[in-house]
Amino acid sequence: MKVLLQIILTGIIVLVLSNLLGGVYVSDFFTAIVVAAILALLNIFVKPILLILTLPVTVVTFGLFLLVINALIILMADGLVDAFRVDGFWWAVLFSILLSFLQSIIFSVAERSGRRR
Template sequence: MKTLVKLLLTAIAVILLGYLLPGASVTPFMTALLVAVVLALLRLIVKPILVVLTLPITVLTLGIFLLVINAIIILLADCFVTGFEIDGFWWALIFSLFLSLFQTILFALIKEE
């Protein structure tokens, strides 16, 4: 149940970012929900592989390179989901930063005690 709530909150954050950022667009809510599912799957499957492959540069940059990996995940979601558009790498980076911020705030609201 908690996973479904997190997916819905991520979809809401994606919709908000689609309206707030000029370099990102999401058309209907169902597309945002699909983006949330695709992002969850990409973070589950692709992100650990990318982290292991880029471990030396991640250590060298003290973890800052993980922001680039998050932007790559956003760009991959852009490729897979029709109706979700990101206008380039820098918009993907900004989108991933704000999405992480929104998710941190929204997920803190549903945290169990």
């Protein structure tokens, strides 16, 4: 249940960010949910492989290369979902930063409100 709620919340964030950022396009809410699910799967299966392959560069850049890896994950999702489009690498970086920031805020608020019950 928690994973489903996180995917729905991420879908809402994706939809909001697509309306705020000029270089990110999502056709509708269902597509945003699909993008959220694809991003979750890519983060589970592809991101660890990329982290291992780029570990020396990540260490040398003090972890800043993780921004590039996150942008690549966003661009992979762009290639997998037809109704989701990101206009370039820098839009993917900005989208990734904002998505991570908003997810951390919303997930922590949701977790706190769940603990109060």
